[in-house]
Amino acid sequence: MSVISPNAFASPATDSQGPVLPPLLREQVRRLERAHSAERPGRAAAPLGLAEIDRLLPDGGLLTGALHEIEAGPSPSGRVAPHDGAALGFTAFLLGRLGPGTLLWCRQPSGADAALYAPALAAWFDPARLLMVTARRDEDLFWAMEEGLRTPGIAAVVGETRAADPTAGRRLSLAAEKNGVPALLLRPQPAPPQSVCATRWRVASAPSLDLTQSRWRVELRRNRFGMPSAEETPSWLLEWNDETRRLAVVSQAQHGSTGAPRRQRLVG
Amino acid sequence: MRLADSRTLLPDLVTAPVEPQADRRLIETLASWCDRYTPWVAVDPLGDAVAQEDIDPCSAGGFGGDAGLLLDVTGCGHLFGPGEAGERALLADLTERLSRHDFTCRAAMADTAGTAWALARFAEKQADLFCPPKGPREALAALPVDGLRLDRPILETFLKLGLRRIGDLYPLPRAPLARRFGDQPLTRLDQALGRIDEPIEPRRPPPTFRTRLAFAEPIGRPEDIAAATSRLLAALCRQFEQASVGARQLEIALYRVDGSIDRTAIGTSRPNRDSPKLMKLFEEKLGELDPGFGVELMILSAPEVEEWTGSQDALPEAAVRNPLAEDGTIDLADRLTLRFGKDNVVRLLPRDSHIPERVQTTAPISAPAAVEGAWSRLASMKGARPTRLLQRPEPVEVTALLPDEPPRQFTWRRHAHKVAKVEGPERIADEWWRPRPGGKTMPANVIPPVRDYYRIEDDDGGRFWLFRDGPLNAAKWFLHGFCA
Incomplete structure (x- = not known):
């Protein structure tokens, strides 16, 4: 009678006939599915507040116990962007959506590169929450991130590096899952993807209408536990308003109107 | 006697060049080694004569054969046995271990440093070396006056006057003696007899808190060392609790069987007496320690402690709340700082x-x-600011229609950027009230340099923060940051 069907682990809502799974068992199943962390049941995902994007993400937001990757994409003309301002802005926005606590920011020393500048970051979160760590070697950086993920009281761990290491990525992902703390990898340049990350975003700056309203082109290039979407890589044009401090999705119609003249110029 | 003469008398004489530096290093090493008995170890100052007259210590017989160490072992004997037997065992242990390392040594223990110094050098019987039962006065009386650590001229005069034994000085009236020879003989005599205190100046500030663990058999495995460390930590943390302090710095020293010592230290960013947490910090460092051929003794000390503040904030104002004050973050920061x-x-x-x-x-x-x-x-x-700021503004080449106009195009790192949108300028003047790099404040009649900042978007959507520096006719442009 009890033949295990492929449907055996479907969620209880769809299986109307069978008994409702007790919460403990459901949690166990979820853990098997690796979608959530059992440790922080109330904080499985942090919504971005953008309905168009949240709709696609698992649990309607950024999973807190997972590894996310944000890379700076090439500029609209296809040239490698000289800096990752938009990706950094998007990362800061994501950090601002997470709960309170310390933000561990791990980076690698690079003499010529520009450092984080707190007065601007204050738009998204309180920079006093930042704990900045400089690690010379890749292993050390990943070690510091892992230590951070295991520490209570840490809201998120950010690693700013070009290094990609499948083993390290896997370890980070497991540590994030175990403790329910999100790990974010910020790539100043497109890097080999970490296969274990829950989401991978590519963010590039886009021409804005007004300088107080920066526009970012955000592509969701990987969405591991989320909903499938019509497009292969869903992409949005986001607008950050400096004065109201709100991020909004620019509707397709508006974005077409600003995009058209640009394309013409490129052709000519 | 000259070397040539000595060689004639003794053809197979072994010679070696004098190396005062190496001698100094050796005695320092020995002194560190003696930390196993007491934290109060000093290298014998070799008599004030050497220091004062700036004589080469070797010619004065300071290093080499006559080098000495002073140890204050008050309260340390119980580690070797109860009461006087423990102190006797300590002395025996010291001489035995040193001779095992092929050092010829003579160690004496007495109530005062001066008596011990004289006994170690001039005592005739082996039995006299340990705390003479009749007291320092009797013990010193028979010793030559050389045992008083006197300057050479005074010593020579004493000998000329027929004062050969220390006991000869006892009946002499003090006032004429002081008038004739100065303070030194009386001071030395009083120090040796315990009438004046003579503190030992330790080489390293002795920690108030320390624990030690000696092993019957030398240990070498990392797990054993870790286990021993955690036992020491637990003991030390109990001491902290009694004194209501917490450690800011801890040092562990491994005394290896070959007589060398390896140390490592950890620091914390606030007083800590939680032994599991401290152990976690040590785990990072224990790997660096080299047990060599084996470790026979470990000493854990706290060179720096602070009053225990517990989980309370040190600052009374509630406004100055520390967002990182959560225990976890501080501990994490300690671990990261260590690495x-x-x-x-x-x-x-x-x-x-x-x-x-x-x-x-x-x-x-x-x-x-x-x-x-x-x-x-x-x-x-403030106005709009970039999310990333270059530590050092980078010069850019700029094309502008008029000198006071925002740029139309700029070239940074050999890439030309066409300017699509501009916001600015925001004028930021130098702070005239701050001292200049040369240390002078700016004269009142000089207009402070100003920078005009522009937020610029290029035709590709990249947003930059540029500024113009200097007077308009000779303006220089710099890139200072990147906006989101």
Whole structure:
């Protein structure tokens, strides 16, 4: 009678006939599915507040116990962007959506590169929450991130590096899952993807209408536990308003109107 | 006698060049080794004569054969046995271990440093070396006056006057003696007899808190060392609790069987007496320690302690709440600091300034954090700022229609950027009230240099923060940051 069907682990809502799974068992199943962390049941995902994007993400937001990757994409003309301002802005926005606590920011020393500048970051979160760590070697950086993920009281761990290491990525992902703390990898340049990350975003700056309203082109290039979407890589044009401090999705119609003249110029 | 003469008398004489530096190093090593008995170890000052007259210590017989160490073993004998037997065992242990390392030594123990010094050098019977039962006065009486650590001229005069034994000085009236020879003979005599206190100046400040663990058999496995460390830590943390302090710094020393010592230290950013947490910090460092052929003794000491503040905030004002004060973060910061160094684990602090690069500064984790909301207050007072700021503004080549107009195009790192949108200028003047790099304040009649900042978007959507520096006719342009 009890033949295990492929449907055996479907969620209880769809299986109307069978008994409702007790919460403990459901949690166990979820853990098997690796979608959530059992440790922080109330904080499985942090919504971005953008309905168009949240709709696609698992649990309607950024999973807190997972590894996310944000890379700076090439500029609209296809040239490698000289800096990752938009990706950094998007990362800061994501950090601002997470709960309170310390933000561990791990980076690698690079003499010529520009450092984080707190007065601007204050738009998204309180920079006093930042704990900045400089690690010379890749292993050390990943070690510091892992230590951070295991520490209570840490809201998120950010690693700013070009290094990609499948083993390290896997370890980070497991540590994030175990403790329910999100790990974010910020790539100043497109890097080999970490296969274990829950989401991978590519963010590039886009021409804005007004300088107080920066526009970012955000592509969701990987969405591991989320909903499938019509497009292969869903992409949005986001607008950050400096004065109201709100991020909004620019509707397709508006974005077409600003995009058209640009394309013409490129052709000519 | 000259070397040539000595060689004639003894053809197979072994010679070696004098190396005062090496001798000094050796005696320092020996002194460190003696830390196993007491933290109060000093290298014998070799009599004031050597120091005062600046004589080469070798010619005065300071190093080499006559080098000495002074140990204050008050209260240390119980580690070797009860009461007097323990002290006797300590002395025996010291001589035995040193001779096992092929050092010829003579050690004496007495109530005063002066008596011990004289006994070690001039006692005739082996039995006299340990705390003479009749007291220092009787014990010293028979010894030659050389045992008083006197300057050479005084010593020579004493000998000429027929004062050969220390006992000869006892009946002499003090006042004429002082008038004739100065303070030194009386001071030395009083020090030796215990009438004047003679403190030993230790080489390293002795820690108030320390624990030791000696092993019957030398240990060498990392797990054993870790287990021993955690036992020592537990004992030390009990001491901390009694004294209501917490450690800011801890040092562990491994005494290896070959007589060498390996040390390592950890630091914490606030007083800590939680032995599991401290053990976690040590786990990082224990790997660096080399047990060599085996470790026979481990000593854990706390060179730096602070009053225990517990989980309470050190600052009374509630406003100065430390957002990183949560235990977890502090412990994490300690672990990271241990691995990456103090300068690499920092937080960002705001500074009262208008110059963009001066607004933000970094501070180690032990410094008080920024007041909550200080950053956003600061950000709201200023104009738009970049999310990344170049440490050093980079020069750019700029094309502008008129000198006082914003640029039309700029070239940075050999890439030309066409300017699509401009916002600005925001004028930021140098702070005239601050001293210049040369240390002088700016003269009143000089107009301080100003920078005109522009926020610029290029035709590709990249947003930059540029400024023009200097007078309009000779303006230079710089790129200072990147906006989101």
